[in-house]
Amino acid sequence: MESYRGVPAWAAALVGLVTGAVAIGVSWLVAGVVKASAFPVLTVGNAVVDLSPSWLKEWAIGTFGEADKAVLLSGVSVVLAAFAVGIGILAFRDLRYGHAGLVVLGVIGLAASLTRPEAGLPDVFPVLAGVGAGMVALSRLVRRSVAAGSGAPRPRPGADSETADTPAASRSEDEAALHPASGQDGVIVTAPPIMRAGDDLHSFDRRGLLTGLLGGVVAAGAAGAVGRLLSGGAEVDQARVGLALPSPATAAKPVPAGSDLKIRGLSPFFTPNADFYRVDTAIIVPKVEPGSWTLKIHGMVDRPIELTFADLMRRPMVEADVTLCCVSNEVGGPYIGNARWLGARLADILREAGVHKDADMLLSTSADGWTCGTPADVVMDGRDALLAIAMNGEALPVDHGFPARQVVPGLYGYVSATKWVTEIKVTRFDRDEAYWTPRGWSAEGPIKTQSRIDLPKSGATVPAGRTTVAGVAWAQHKGIDAVEVRIDRGPWRQARLAEAPTADTWRQWVIDDWEATAGEHTIEVRATDATGYTQTSEQAPVAPDGATGWHAIRVNVA
Template sequence: MAQLVAGVVGPTTFPVVAVGDATVDLTPAPVKDFAIRTFGENDKAVLLGGVLVVLAAVAALIGLLSRRLPAAGYLGFVLFGVIGVLAVVTRPDAGALDVVPTVVGVAAGAWALGWLLRRAAGGTASHMPAAAPSERGPHGATYERGSHGAPAERALSGAPQQDGAAQEPEGADERQGADEREGAEEREGAGQRETVGGSEGEADAGALGGRGAVERPAVMRAGGEVAVFDRRRLLTGVAGGVVVAGAGAVLGSRLGARQAVDAARGGVTLPRAATPAKPLPAGADLRIGGLSPFVTPNKDFYRVDTALVVPQVDPAEWTLRIHGMVDRPVELTFADLLKLPLTEADVTLTCVSNEVGGPYVGNARWLGARMADVLRSAGLRADADMLLSTSADGFTCGTPVDVVMDGRDALFAVAMNGEVLPVDHGFPVRQVVPGLYGYVSATKWVVDIKVTRFDRDQAYWTPRGWSAMGPIKTQSRIDVPRQGGSLKAGPATIAGVAWAQHTGVDAVEVRVDRGQWREARLAEVPGPDTWRQWAIDWAATPGEHTIEVRATDASGRTQTEQPAPPAPDGASGWHAVTVQVA
């Protein structure tokens, strides 16, 4: 129900998502690194799945407690609500209506709990199987057989007899003798039948002869209907609730998607670039099987961000506000941005979380307005050194002013590889800045830029242990052959990519089994802001071999052999793979 309402109010108001976002914000950096390294781009799905599993477990516990103490169940829902509301209202862009999905969800859950409890307790003894035939016991009482053959006493008339409190009525001896003979005849015909306390014969003898205590009946019917726990009614109620909840979740997710996407991307017409990119050189892609293509398709481009739910931003409502240390604050609409002279540029982006040899790097052709032109229109003050950008989901990013203003193709991008920017990659507008890791430059769904200073403000990742500055380190990767691969002896090709944005790759070297370094041949590139393919021939001999690679950028710096983790400013070291040749 909460997700259904969130589909109307906004996807990020779903309490599960809000709690997940809060979890991301509070998680220590090493744990985040582990999650990205272990689960990759599925880390968000794993987190949300974990939140749902915890919720299901707690809900099951609430259900069990509620059978004995209903108030505990309702208190549990109140606690759920408090946590959800706190997670929602502490979001940077929270509004008054954002708590509605949580409140509705808690109310619906409490109602469902009460309904299930009433349904489970709704059965009575009338729903149970008919009682077994009765038989007469001493003192005029009738015993009925329970489900396990245990006698159940039903008083027919008069008050029950107290042990030793009253004498037997006149003629009791004769009736007792007759009862004994009748019971003996029945036992001869029916044989020995078990009772809870032993054989029926033993029980009757003890009761009639006064030898030993009389066995207590297992079930006593006092004339009223006995309430019972009706498992079947409970299970059918739960099943119905699951169906309703599932339908609400699906409808809610579809409502959210429609609200965000309908008539948005499809209604955007991209203008022609005022400054188009040069055609790719003929030799930019070596077209070797298994080698990453020079242009990464949009569907294969990596995605690493803090958004558990991709922000759904209507371009008709989007604005970009530029303020802070400027002479003239600026606010642009999407239509305003499209009217500016647009530039096309080939730029490779890299995530700082990328391990040596990792997959979080990709190259695309971007279309957008130059950030420097927009910022100049606001009149940057001379002492400003930081652009604190904010995305629609509240993420912040700190970009050095001098990098954006030095003439490189830093863009407010609206298109990627010839199509309107995909929603997952920042639609309607994102930042693209060559030469910087994404966490300090590539804000997606950007809506606000505060011109400030690094000694006054901090971006999202800085207090979490990452460097305030994030220039990309020169790196190289082996794509062919893969780690653990098997090859046939003979001629083989080793190939991969190398990058050193905004400097450019000047050389790539390869060695096998710590032998001599050999220089690889390089593909052509349109400029210094993209990765570069490389390849080298190898005469593979039988056995196990370790292949290593290193790159040298255009400034003469060769990547270091010393390994370092991604935190705090990017991984370093040589990529190596081990293969078997037969």
């Protein structure tokens, strides 16, 4: 057994951390060469998401919002760091223990990688390379941390060497290490710590440790930086910025002048791309180059189709204003936004493929393996269901699906809005399941009629007198016909509605003559859609098919 037990705990911890950094950096480098999505930290994070129960995911979204993925990655990093510290400490007890710890991490990484839907042989290489690099780094750092030596006590400066050595000379080397020797005048002379490696004696080498750690940090940083470059992020960003969008063959209807009330604090009619909500399972956003992107349409079709991005760009383009909403949106929540999309009609492509009459589901798959089940009849019923390439006049942001994504009006995103879409399998609901269905969510998710108060903000203090109450309401592909507001459970009042170019967008509303009096007040809102349905007051959670209830806020009037 090769043991170095006299190294300080802080030194062993640093050795473990740098070993972990080298392993991660090298695995990132290899992932950049063979397959960017095979980066082990990413695959482990994705596995954590997949294995987490629905209630935990909803708690994370509700608690951390769009920062949930950053929180998850931070948690994974903390766990990895703690594991690395443990590996460092074990390695100084026996190097084989440290190597075994790295093997355990490798097994976890392989399990996470090979259980992904898109897993293949390339997913193995980053894990194996990281474990191998970690073993080499750990061995070298451990050995650089110690220096061979007799362990004999060193005389203090100026003391007579013969006298100083005398007390230790009559004791064994181990005793001299464990007990301080007394020199002239009773001065204590401390021996350096002694460690055993086999039958040899070693002492802690601080300089060797620090130079080894520095070299490890440089190697880890360089490998990680090259891996990031090889992962294609820069090329994808450049391709996106340089993309020339085709002109629409069918332009969106002009937005009526009264569609945006332009009230400060009220959600604008079009949500800026930078402010558009993002809820998905991607721990690290897929970076897909347009030149390598393809869409495969297969399954219950007469003629399977495979489109390149160039093929897609040559198709007739349609502009459509569509509001998207996440099923995780609580009553009054922020996970909704409206944009002008540009893309090819998905129904036209499916007709070319020849969808079988008994097919009722489109199982789409994103570049990171996430799946979505969309009702086929909804896509084919004439609405503006698009394979979109642009959002608000620019190429899709990478966070929102570049180079191509699905946009289907009237359905929650978990059954319609596949980003980074690469495959559509035409199938049936009784044969296939998408990602969320076995986790307790409904197979079909039509958006529920809802409304939200944007101002005043909940909990705000407002001055007495005339006060504006405003917000948005939505019932995609049905349209909003009326919005009502009441104060302190009094009578319902009709709000003034902004114009809406289509039934597929949200609609602003306002009451600008509320005479607010001093005290605390409760404001509630409800909407009625074009079918005559008025949203229910019954409170229901987001699972399994979207929240219900009236949005209510409390304000203080001073």
